[in-house]
Amino acid sequence: EDVKLGTSLGFTGPLESMSPAMQAGVDLAAKEINESGQFMDGSMVTVVQGDSTCVDAAAATATVERLITAEGVKGIVGGMCSGETIASLENVAKPNGIVMISPSATSPALSTIEDNGLFFRTSPSDARQGDVMADIIMGRGIESVAVTYTNNDYGKGLADSFAAAFTAKGGNVTTNSAHDDGKADYSAEVAALAAAGGDALVVAGYVDQGGSGIVRGSLDSGAFDTFVFPDGMVGQALVDNFGAEIDGSFGQNPAAEGEGREKFVEMAKAEGFDGTGAFSAESYDAAALILLSMAAAKSSDPAVYKDQVMAVANEPGEKIMPGELGKALEILNGGGDIDYVGASAVEMIEPGETAGVYREVEYKDGDMTVVGYR
Amino acid sequence: MATTRQAAATSPWRAPILFAILALLFVLEGTVRNSMFSGSWNTSLAILNMGLISAITALGVNMQWGYAGLFNVGVVGFLALGGLAPVLIALPPVEGAWSSGGMRLLLSLFVGMGTLAMAKMAWTRTRSGLIVAGVLLAGFVAYRWLFDPAVLAIEANNPARHGNIGGLGLPVLLSWVVGGLFAAAAAWAVGKVALGLRSDYLAIATLGIGEIIVAVLKNEDWLARGVKNITSIPRPVPYEVDLQANPDFVDFATSWGFGAAEASGIWVKLCYMLLFLVVLLTIILLAELALKSPWGRMMRAIRDNETAAEAMGKDVTARHLQVFVLGSAVIGIAGAMMITQDGLMAPTSYNPLRYTFLIWVMVIVGGSGNNWGAVLGAILIWFIWIKVEIWGPNLIGFLVTPLPDGDLKTHLLDSAPHMRFIVMGLVLLLVLRFAPRGLVPER
Amino acid sequence: MSDAEIAFGKRGNRDASVVNPKGQGSFDGSRKSGAVGAGIEGAPFLIGDSMSGGYGRGPDILHDCTIAVDKGEIAVIVGPNGAGKSTAMKALFGMLDLRKGRVCLNGRDITALNPQDRVKAGMGFVPQVNNIFPSMSVEENLEMGAFIRSDDIRQTLEQVYELFPAVAEKRKQAAGELSGGQRQQVAVGRALMTRPDVLMLDEPTAGVSPIVMDELFDRIIAIARGGLPVLMVEQNAQQAMNIADKAYVLVQGANAHTGTGKELMANEEVRRTFLGG
Amino acid sequence: MDILNALVAFLNFVFIPAAAYGAQLALGALGVTLIYGILRFSNFAHGDTMAFGTAVTIIVTWGLQALGISLGPLPTALLALPFGIAATALLALGTDRVVYRFYRVQKAAPIILVMASVGVMFLMNGLTRLLIGVDEIRFTDGARFIINVRDFREWSGLEEGLALRTTQLLTLVVAVLVVWALFWFLNRTKSGKAMRAYSDNEDLALLSGIDPERVVRMTWIIAAGLATIAGVLYGLDKSFKAFNYFQILLPIFAAAIVGGLGNPLGAIAGGFVVAFSEVAVTYPWVKVAGYLFPGWQPDGLLQLLGTEYKFAVSFVILIIVLLFKPTGLFSGKSV
Amino acid sequence: MIKVEDLHRHFGGFRAVDGASLEIETGSITGLIGPNGAGKSTLFNVIAGVLPPTSGRVTMDGEDITGLPPHALFHKGLLRTFQLAHEFSSMTVRENLMMVPGGQTGETIWKTWFQRGRIDREEAALRQKADEVLDFLTISHVANEKAGNLSGGQKKLLELGRTMMVDAKVVFLDEVGAGVNRTLLGTIADAILRLNKERGYTFCVIEHDMDFIGKICDPVIVMAEGKVLAKGSAQDIMQNEDVIESYLGRGLKNKDMVSA
């Protein structure tokens, strides 16, 4: 059997620079499965790529419609942005009973959506991260911060949950304002943040979008020199862009204790792409989860394998790291249990999203170091 | 001149033939499976439905541009405003929202409007800038005093799930009309300012209002949750899962040789298609009736020569305002329909490239001034816009086959998604080249 | 069609933030010149010989129409509105594709030249409408007339100012701010700056007051008597006929009557039907 | 001292960034306005022309850097700029030849040209991405700062810092130079006057012996030069990202229109109006007020409007300007 | 009666109309002449509501009509034609006439959806009226021609014809003669005289052709530098030294060279 796996990512549009690395993650997982030769009695996986544009719900819906009804994919890694994901889930995936695992849609709204057990995500809801971030900042003795967020459901959700948590813990948020991605200039935002003041600036944005622009402006004008970076900002690009300038800043992103992520980055390097790119690891995991669930259910029918996703992702069973998909297939074929950990330390909680283990990182001497996990 | 040449070559069969070709494309999309077409009726109908919505939008733009020569570059804003209607009309009411600050909010909006009206009155009565400024300032303070706490209260009401004022729980079809009214009201305000003085800069005013409306939708959470999005907007048609659970329907589907999932998708899309067609045809009927009577003659006269029309007793500004409002209302209806079909209101998705420029491309390619041309252009361009997603990469894959494997080839293959833009641009340029007045030019 | 109508595709739209309606041309400026051939033996200085042609792919406007002017002469074209007078002038200037006939200047066949090259060949033309650069100063307008010249233009400039003292006073002012009569003087001056070998004027006196009209006619006579052939279209037929050495009556694009101004004035039928006398 | 602090805060956060941004917009608007004035249509492909020129410049910059060539404290990209301009000019001329010329010869309505430019926009959009990809690229090298915050604080002893980036100063200097050169060209040289004449009255320009195709070619070359310079300066100051160059089109058009389309002086003024209205109207004055009135502690930020609405602000200002000056700030004379 | 009182219209510092006062008697054909740049067209434009005045007052039969927009003036019976013909070029000649009357049922958009019968009846009546007007102007043979294809003179007749579709009181004509063949101008003059006699229209005419002025106008008003210079019968005006000096001139100086 030839099993088709679809991806619906924003290859054109505002997040177009993130998509290739995400697609590469999916391709990597599929390649690993195929090379093992153990997948469902020698079935092969082909990946069908779709462009969700990230912003255009109608185009995304059409893309997913095509993937499902025309290409006949059995599962979809995607969508990329929450709005578009919701539209294609409700209008296409759900009616057709196809499983979607999104690597990057983090809106809390997706936690409560009516999904008939078809929707999962390998990234945690933003609500949790806000809480963690507040703890980290408090732990460093900083009590007054300014917050800027990218003006979409991710940024807004994260900023709001953070502000609530931080205030509840006794901190002070001097301003909580938005910046739009892809704008020509961020002087106005930087000026406003600087005027509001604070001991650090929380940048709930994307590293290759407005987030970097804000950081750049703040550094240059001396508005802030300590930054707090949530997951959208933590990545190799940040170090490349700013080097030693952001020494003393810190942040967190979802990642497991252990070598899963490093392993994945290494594998990505061998494949010729940047494994540290935002949501690349999550994409790998999303693809792996779908395929392993199929193997566990011994069926590529979404109605059957959707019930296996949680079991594959969680205990009990042997821990599976990136690069060990072959081993996992072997165990599953033998009727055993696995606990998929993967590149982003997948641990699924109801209703089908990762619990969110975060690693705390720190920037020192132009490099990023991991200081702990929460 | 090219234009005269083309006009001379226009045969009465041109439009029917082009529509037949378009129909054929959709049939091929539904039945044939190869590198060009997907062979799925679901895909085909999905594209068609969105194409019909685009066609209604294009009709609105065509009224403004084709009938009256008004250049509206704020289509995205009016679409977005129309999209607000299903949220405010059809969504079930949010518990506690009205009690926490709804009335106060309404009052504040009322005060805001009143202030503007008072300022206007003060100006006509006294002609004193000072008094007007005073009225405005007092009004603004009162407005903020009412508005700010109300908004805070509403947004604090279960922000993770709601935090907005909520809907009225009315039938969603009603919201299509309301969407039109919203857009019409905004158009009236813009038109009053921009058309009243000079129509020279309508384009920039509409460009601005488009940006402003989208910014308001993004940032005013109490309205429609801002960027946190509204989901699960009620539908006017059955849900697929319900159909699949209905044994009668499953039997019916199998009798036609379809699987239940596929059939349910097709059925729902056909229902939508019917609704959209009714709206589209009604609008065309009304528009053609108006065009073929003295009203249409007057509009053509105004378009031909504003100065002379003014001297012949036609109130050009008022007529421009009328057409601008009507056209925007149609765009607003389309906006509401789109949100209804998507079931989702996501303000971040309203970007001008997709919702203004693409619509303009549709109108110009179809043939401005001609309702059927606008419809044809809209459906065709939408079809291409969706299909180039796979045509582009296929094309580039085909083009690079002779290349030796290497960095260049990989680079090109990696860039394949961007062929979407290139192919779109090529199609547009080709159509403009061979039919500069559009596919179905105005008679 | 007015400028704005061309610009906005007759859509009545006046939205200047989209397209610029001002100054769009009606002639394809990208056409390349062909070769210059041998002219007609013993023909007048400028002759459009049995020209037929129309605009674009439209019907013929000119039918076998012949117009000529020789050194030191004033030739006047009259005729009903829409007869093709301006069209004949444009045909002489190469702004129209001739389907038949040819244009010869100074013993050479210039039918294949484009307008730019006819200017270089020594022709000067003042169109009926849009005959100045409104946003440029009077002096710049005149300088543009001398665009093809590489020698010192100051002397010619002074001569033109001498000829039109009213214009000289306003040399730094934008030409678009001048009154109708002054505009006409600038337009004629612009053509003179070319140092043309032949001067063509399309209704130079339309809309100007009687006193300015007299002045203009005076100038034209002086110019012609200086040896420069002048070809002009006039609706003020009676005045024009008085000074014409040669007159053409065009009707529906064809030569209806030809003769000296005096002869045509004397012809009762011509006077009644075309000259309004 | 406090007054100085207030002034420095204002300079640092409002004046300098807005001036640099304004200069970038002005250069972009200049190109738009030139094409509008002479070729008579609003060129929607201008943003993507900027992106293309910048992409080529970046590629050449990489080459130069690989060869070890640099300009000392100035960015290497300046050396690569002529190559970028040349490539962009070639592309613009090619586009004109293949696309626009056809309509010009047909005397098609300019609205058709506007739509054709939308098509060209799509094409160039894809082309740039094919060329250099979609990633964010920083290509600034050389010295980052002329004045940096820390040094300034030490030197002045003030609480507030002041920063002036090399790229900001460079932007302003280049903008002034380019504008001066363009004015000199348009008003003093024969070719420049020919361009103005063509813009004023195409047919009469023809009758004066001006070769229209040459004017058109020159316009495209200058516009391509302006676009590349604007794009590179913008990219140096911020960073290069293909997508952003479409986004900058909107403020550029706003700038060109507010200044009076077709008018170079207006384009410059318009750029600064838009930039300053974006930055200044949304600036929270709380800090400045704090310095000026030390005893007073306002509870709000003293912000007229949130930065979310900064774009809306510039449009509202634009509309107000148009209400009072319907033809833009500098009406009357066109290019 | 149209009365203009101390009217000013300035462009920047320039006074195009500088305190002009004049009266146009009901039933007259008043000529308005003056040197180029005297301010005639500007005065027209102010009266017709195209330009707002800087100061001053315009009244019509005692009613203040200063600054009313053109469409409002139309409904008061004040019509104007344009110096350059402003036809609706893509519409037929008949449509050009039929669109003129105001208050047609079919001009209200929602009535076009529900009152087709009434609209059809009105259209039939309008059509008949338009054909009568075309007959009067001797251009009925081009009724179905696109107005843009008419010759210059026919366009000017069409301009005139539009004023006949409604009961006009006062008609302003701006340089009907410029660029018009003199024979045709004679026809236009006859049409104006007939309208004046048969329908009692009041005319105000700007023109530089003194033959035309002399043939139909009484009185004639002369403007110069934004002010009224003189008023009187055509004969008186043509003898007035000031008018000759500033406007009419004394004929060609170079007459001697003509026959050379």
Ligand SMILES: Nc1ncnc2c1ncn2[C@@H]1O[C@H](COP(=O)(O)OP(=O)(O)OP(=O)(O)O)[C@@H](O)[C@H]1O
């Ligand atoms: N650009 C054009 N395209 C098509 N037809 C044209 C064009 N210009 C003029 N014509 C037509 O050519 C004919 C002759 O026009 P032309 O301008 O030569 O007349 P004319 O004798 O100069 O009249 P007038 O005395 O009114 O200036 C007219 O029927 C006119 O409609």
Ligand SMILES: Nc1ncnc2c1ncn2[C@@H]1O[C@H](COP(=O)(O)OP(=O)(O)OP(=O)(O)O)[C@@H](O)[C@H]1O
């Ligand atoms: N928009 C304007 N801006 C500046 N000056 C103007 C404007 N319109 C007219 N003028 C000036 O006002 C004066 C009067 O112009 P007007 O058109 O009224 O003259 P006219 O008497 O109709 O002349 P003509 O007989 O040439 O038509 C002229 O000197 C002209 O330059």
Ligand SMILES: [Mg+2]
């Ligand atoms: Mg003529």
Ligand SMILES: [Mg+2]
């Ligand atoms: Mg006049």
